[in-house]
Amino acid sequence: xxxxxxxxxxPHDNKEYSAHxxxxxxxxxxxxxxxxAQHIGAPAKPIVQKGDHVKVGQMIAEAxxxxxxxxxxxxxxxxxxxxxxxxxxxxxxxxxxxxVEGDEWLPEIDxxxxxxxxxTIEAKEIIxxxxxxxxxxxxGACFPTHIKLCPPPGQKAEVLIVNGVxxxxxxxxDHQLMMEHGEEIIxxxxxxxxxxxxxxxxxxxxxxxxxxxxxxQELTRKxxxxxVMPLQLKYPQGGEKQLIDACxxxxxxxxxxxxxxxxxxxxxxxxxxxxxxxxxxxxxxxRVMTVTGKSVAKPGNYLVRFGTPLTQVVELAxxxxxxxxxxxxxxxxMGRAMNNIDxxxxxxxxxLLFLPESESRRGIEENCIRCGKCVSACPMGLEPxxxxxxxxxxxxxxxxxxxxxxxxxxxxxxxTCPSHRPLLDYVRNGKVTVGGIIRARNAAAKKV
Amino acid sequence: MNLITISLLxxxxxxxxxxxxxxxxxxRFKVEEDPRIDQVQEVLPGAxxxxxxxxxxxxxxEACTKASSLDxxxxxxxxxxxxxxxxxxxxxxxxxxxxxxxxxxCNGTCEARPKTSEYNGSRTCAIMHSMYVGESGCAFGCLGxxxxxxACPFDxxxxxxxxxxxxxxxxxxxxxGNCVKACPRHIIELRKKGEDGQRMVVLxxxxxxxxxxxxxxxxxxxxxxxxxxxxxxEAITIANNVAYIDFDKCVVCRECEPQCxxxxxxxxxxxxxxxAAPAVATTEVVEGEKKGFDPVxxxxxxxxxxxxxxxxxxxxx
Numbered sequence: 001x002x003x004x005x006x007x008x009x010x011p012h013d014n015k016e017y018s019a020h021x022x023x024x025x026x027x028x029x030x031x032x033x034x035x036x037a038q039h040i041g042a043p044a045k046p047i048v049q050k051g052d053h054v055k056v057g058q059m060i061a062e063a064x065x066x067x068x069x070x071x072x073x074x075x076x077x078x079x080x081x082x083x084x085x086x087x088x089x090x091x092x093x094x095x096x097x098x099x100v101e102g103d104e105w106l107p108e109i110d111x112x113x114x115x116x117x118x119x120t121i122e123a124k125e126i127i128x129x130x131x132x133x134x135x136x137x138x139x140g141a142c143f144p145t146h147i148k149l150c151p152p153p154g155q156k157a158e159v160l161i162v163n164g165v166x167x168x169x170x171x172x173x174d175h176q177l178m179m180e181h182g183e184e185i186i187x188x189x190x191x192x193x194x195x196x197x198x199x200x201x202x203x204x205x206x207x208x209x210x211x212x213x214x215x216x217q218e219l220t221r222k223x224x225x226x227x228v229m230p231l232q233l234k235y236p237q238g239g240e241k242q243l244i245d246a247c248x249x250x251x252x253x254x255x256x257x258x259x260x261x262x263x264x265x266x267x268x269x270x271x272x273x274x275x276x277x278x279x280x281x282x283x284x285x286x287r288v289m290t291v292t293g294k295s296v297a298k299p300g301n302y303l304v305r306f307g308t309p310l311t312q313v314v315e316l317a318x319x320x321x322x323x324x325x326x327x328x329x330x331x332x333x334m335g336r337a338m339n340n341i342d343x344x345x346x347x348x349x350x351x352l353l354f355l356p357e358s359e360s361r362r363g364i365e366e367n368c369i370r371c372g373k374c375v376s377a378c379p380m381g382l383e384p385x386x387x388x389x390x391x392x393x394x395x396x397x398x399x400x401x402x403x404x405x406x407x408x409x410x411x412x413x414x415x416t417c418p419s420h421r422p423l424l425d426y427v428r429n430g431k432v433t434v435g436g437i438i439r440a441r442n443a444a445a446k447k448v
Numbered sequence: 449m450n451l452i453t454i455s456l457l458x459x460x461x462x463x464x465x466x467x468x469x470x471x472x473x474x475x476r477f478k479v480e481e482d483p484r485i486d487q488v489q490e491v492l493p494g495a496x497x498x499x500x501x502x503x504x505x506x507x508x509x510e511a512c513t514k515a516s517s518l519d520x521x522x523x524x525x526x527x528x529x530x531x532x533x534x535x536x537x538x539x540x541x542x543x544x545x546x547x548x549x550x551x552x553x554c555n556g557t558c559e560a561r562p563k564t565s566e567y568n569g570s571r572t573c574a575i576m577h578s579m580y581v582g583e584s585g586c587a588f589g590c591l592g593x594x595x596x597x598x599a600c601p602f603d604x605x606x607x608x609x610x611x612x613x614x615x616x617x618x619x620x621x622x623x624x625g626n627c628v629k630a631c632p633r634h635i636i637e638l639r640k641k642g643e644d645g646q647r648m649v650v651l652x653x654x655x656x657x658x659x660x661x662x663x664x665x666x667x668x669x670x671x672x673x674x675x676x677x678x679x680x681x682e683a684i685t686i687a688n689n690v691a692y693i694d695f696d697k698c699v700v701c702r703e704c705e706p707q708c709x710x711x712x713x714x715x716x717x718x719x720x721x722x723x724a725a726p727a728v729a730t731t732e733v734v735e736g737e738k739k740g741f742d743p744v745x746x747x748x749x750x751x752x753x754x755x756x757x758x759x760x761x762x763x764x765x
Contacts, residue, residue, distance in 0.1 A: 090564075090581025326568075337578055339565040362568050422570040429575050 001207065003232035004245040007379040009412045011169050011333065018172045018292040021300035022212075023180055026316055028100055032075040032307030033085050034060065035095045038347040039142040041067030043364045048310055052079045053167075057106040057283050059094055060130075069144040070134045074285035088329045096305065097342070110280040115183050119191050119278060126195040126278055130394035133277030134284045139163055139238065139267035140323065140334065142347050145274065149195050149264070151259045153328050158262035160201040161191055161270055163218070165231060165238040168204060168331025171351045173288040174268050174300040178205075178212045182219050185268055189226055190276030194376055196264060199225045202247045203268075206231050212299050222390040224309040235333060236410040240265045242379050273351055289313070293354030295321035304345040310352060311341055325360030328353040335410045349404075364418030374413035374423055380406045384413035387425040391430030396437055405438070406432055477732040484537055485513050492523055497601045499524040499624025518543050518723040525602075548623040548638045549607065550616050554590040554652035555712065557611040560666040561586060577632040585664035588616055588654040590635055597629035618645060619660035640695045645717035648693050648700055650675075652712040656687040662710065674706035 037043035042065030054060055054073040061071040077100040084092040105111060117124070123149055131146035138218075151157050166174040178185060180400075189201050203220070205213050207230050220226045231237055232247050241252045243265055248260040260264060266274075269287060276282040285306055292299040296317025304313055314320055319339075328335040330350050341352070374384040382403060390399045414424040498522050502511055512521050518540050523530050527547050528584040535542035557733035561584040567576055573595040581587045592612040596605050604620035605627055607613070614627075618641070628636045628675035636652055650669055658670030671689035683697035684704060691713070693704075705715050 058454075089579065090585065091587055336579065365570075384746075422575075425570045425575045425579075429578055432578060 001230055001232045002246050002249075003221045003234050004237060004379060005251065006244040006245075006378050007238065007243075007412060009377050009415050011415060013233070014292075015175070015208065016370050017170070017294065018056060018290050018299040018301060019175060020179075021172070021176065023176055023288055023301045023303050024316065025301050026304045026308055026313050028075060028103060028305065029312055030100055031080070032072065032073075032077070032098045032305070033344040033381050034071060034098065034099060035085065035087070035097045035344060035346050036061050036064075036071060036072060036305040037093055038306070039136040039144055041069075041144065042273060043064060043094060044068060044071045046082050048079050048082075048096065049082055050079055052327075053077070054079060054098060055104050055106050055283060056159050057091050057281075059134075059283070063144075065186045067144060067147060068145075069136050070132065071281075072134055072283040072285050073098060074307050075100045077101040081186060082239075086340055086343060087141055087338065088340055088343045093210040093213075097153045110282070111155045115187065116279040117388060119187070119189055119194065119200075121278075123195045124196060126191060128203045129278050129281075130195070130274055132360050133273070133282070134446055135270065135273045135277055136284070137267060137277060138269035138273060138287055138347065138348060138350070140330065140348070145266065145270055145417075147194040148264055149192070151264075152257075154166055155259050156262065157259065157264045158197045158200050159198065159248060160189065160196060161243055161263050161265045162189055162201060162203040163238055163243055163265055163267045164203050164205040164209075165243060166209070166210065167235045167238040168335075169235075169349075170292050170294070170353050171290045171331045172292045173301050173350060175209050175212055177272055178209075178268055178287050181272055182190055182215050184275045185271050186216075186219050186226065187279065188271035188273075189224070192266060192271060193225065202228045202249050204231050204237070204243055205229070206233050206237060207346065208233055233384070235431050236379055236408070238414065239379065239408050239410060241408065250357070284347065284437075287349070289345065289349050290351040290353075291317040292351065293321065293324075293356075294359075295356055296321055296354050297321070304349075306346045307344045308381065309342055309344055310349065312378045313345065314341060314352065321354055321356070323356040323358075324354045325357030327353045328355065333415065334340075334409065365421055366419040368419055368421060371418060373416045373418065377416040379410060380408055384423045385421075387430060388426035391426040391433075395435050396430065400434050400438070404431050404434050468488050468491040477488050483511050483734055484583075485509050486520060487537050488512050490533050491526075491530060491537070493525045493530065494523055495509055495624075497525060497622070497626060499622065499626065515540075517541070520568065523622050524548065527622075535672065547641045549621050549641045549645075550623060550636050551639045552590060552596075552605075552614045552636055553650055553651050554588075554613055554614060554635050555667040555714070556584065556586055556589040556665045557613060557667065561589065561664065573630075574632045586654055586661070586668065587656070588633060588635075589652075589665065595632065596627035596636060597631045599626040601626060642679075642695075642700060642717065644698055646700050647695065648698050648702065648704065648715050649714050649716055650691045650693055650712055651714050653690060655690055661689065667712055668709055669712055670707075672709060674707040674709065675713055678703050678707055 001025050013077060018230050044061035045064045046061045048054060048060045055076045058073045060073045063070050075098055075428045080097045080099050085095040087093045089143050127146050136142040137145060164174060164178055193201055203216055213228060213230050214227045219226055229247055236242055237246055240258050244258055244261055244263045245251055252258050252261055275285045286303055288301050288303050290301050291313055302313050327338050327341060327388045329338045332353055368385050378384055387399055387402055387404050409428055411424050417423055476671045480539040483740050489506055492505040492509060494505050500508045502508040511544055511725045512534055515521060517536055563583045564585050565583055567583050569579060573591040574591040576591050576593055584592050590613045592607055594607045597607060602620050602622055604617045608615045623638050625638055650668035654668045660736045661668035662670050665730055666712060671686050673686045675691055676684040676686055681699055683694045685692050704713055
């Protein structure tokens with residue numbers, strides 16, 4: 001069985017709490033707060049005004065630049081204001097506030113649950129549809145999908161890798177999506193292959209989801225060019241670069257995009273969104289998210305419309321457990337602790353994890369003993385102990401020379417450190433600073 | 449005997465040849481350096497803090513010696529007396545600069561700014577700021593992890609364990625500006641020290657709208673503009689829901705001080721001024737009504753929930 005070659009760790013997957021829980025639709029909120037920056041890149045520009053009536057699926061903000069995606073209304077009602085709201089970490093983000101009235105959809109959206117198989121439109125039209133539907137990578141980074149599907153000149157896609165790995169412990173939303181909407185995902189893969197003009201796709205699934213592997217294998221038996229590849233269990237296999245290495249054995253060079261290896265990677269949830277956008281004219285207005293934790297009353301997978309306050313999803317899952325010490329947005333490895341669960345769900349919210357008080361504290365930080373565990377765990381082949389020290393001492397030039405920009409912030413180093421050093425905190429801080437320095441330098445070079 | 453003579457001759461000869469060579473090379477490649485650079489460096493403090501904007505005292509001395517006028521060159525540590533000495537050496541007029549001091553523009557003490565979460569990561573402000581809003585609801589205030597303390601080469605800034613805020617020791621502060629650069633929230637500002645250290649300052653940089661700011665911190669500036677209305681010098685401006693006093697215009701008349709409904713506005717260096725950490729502002733609201741403040745603002749303030757100190761003590765560092 002394949003896996004990626006460098007580094008990686010084996011955290012307990014803890015998926016038993018919410019695995020196999022059927023996807024439950026979350027009720028509509030009274031007021032939807034739809035953030036404008038739900039993706040990487042420029043925030044979307046609002047095209048509605050206060051007092052406007054909007055329908056479900058109507059575009060309410062257009063893409064704000066090349067790397068950007070439009071935002072659609074997930075509810076029907078009246079726009080009450082365009083103002084700042086508070087995100088999961090207490091910072092402000094611009095959003096459109098809509099008071100919900102009924103549930104009136106745009107007429108062109110196909111709301112039936114029928115599976116629509118035939119896709120007659122051309123590749124260019126498919127990409128156009130995806131771009132207009134605001135589809136972004138739902139694996140976590142939220143990179144606009146239409147850009148991924150248009151390789152830069154001189155580079156050609158050879159294979160589509162579909163990410164069904166879900167290597168983050170606790171999260172099960174992609175697993176459940178594959179179980180319930182496998183057929184749609186296969187059609188989505190065929191559409192994406194058509195958009196890319198290729199005839200080969202690999203679905204990578206970790207072996208802790210044997211039922212998903214069996215289901216996908218059964219569905220792909222009659223399709224041409226789609227292969228299901230069971231993968232060994234190792235975190236962070238769901239990382240784009242790691243998955244390419246695991247599936248086709250090619251490494252993405254430092255500083256290059258994954259397309260340099262001829263691979264385009266998309267998450268299963270993204271593929272499902274592509275299916276809905278192309279075949280059902282339904283823009284990206286909802287996603288499946290996992291609400292889980294050891295003491296959560298009803299852990300499970302919930303289909304939420306964007307803009308629904310997370311508190312409402314939490315209520316559905318039985319409320320905040322009493323022993324909660326920390327609430328994490330996303331999985332425990334890459335997710336970040338939140339201090340506000342009133343925030344609305346959006347394209348990035350893949351999960352909510354409630355950790356009990358006993359598990360939520362970090363270990364006491366001690367000195368680095370130079371054991372090198374972080375070096376052997378790093379899937380990018382970096383030296384986290386060195387980078388973190390350089391970051392502490394503000395040695396930004398040296399950090400750049402040691403390829404800090406290659407860090408994927410997976411957290412393996414911090415997970416494996418026996419001295420409980422906050423390696424990732426420092427490396428991430430350094431990465432932000434070095435990124436700023438590089439951008440400033442490039443801007444200065446452009447001016448000259 | 450023979451051996452000693454040979455050794456002496458060989459070593460002595462080598463030494464002589466090397467000396468001649470070194471002398472010739474030194475003559476050939478000698479660098480003309482202005483002797484005044486050394487003199488100027490003598491009178492500079494020698495802390496190499498970088499507060500002047502140069503890499504160290506030597507670099508400043510070189511820049512001064514090369515310059516045709518000392519305008520814009522200033523050693524913040526030595527201040528005017530040092531620059532006068534530098535001017536005397538170089539025969540240039542010393543620039544006139546009023547002494548400045550670092551001011552931490554946050555008064556969100558433990559009592560005024562209730563904690564809403566507990567931070568469990570690396571205790572540096574830069575990382576905490578990149579992670580989230582901080583332990584209170586205020587996204588603008590002092591985080592209290594002490595990046596400025598680490599940055600200060602003069603031991604002039606410390607975290608007060610009772611308030612959880614950075615405090616400047618004005619006797620030691622040389623206004624080198626290292627703390628200003630270190631603070632990820634840009635709270636610290638170099639302000640004119642003023643006569644006898646007396647000055648007016650708004651101890652808040654919260655750009656949230658009044659009710660939100662007030663909810664998160666009892667001592668926050670709510671941007672009501674009462675101070676700006678009464679200022680005879682028009683030194684106070686309100687921008688982004690926060691008042692700012694232009695220290696070049698302010699004459700420290702203290703007209704604005706009683707107007708402030710939240711005690712964000714502070715008179716520093718006065719004997720009768722209260723300590724920089726007033727209690728939770730409930731009583732002031734009532735007083736505000738009595739004094740006939742703008743009724744709309746008074747009502748708004750009254751409607752806000754009073755922050756309670758949920759965590760009785762700040763974390764001790």
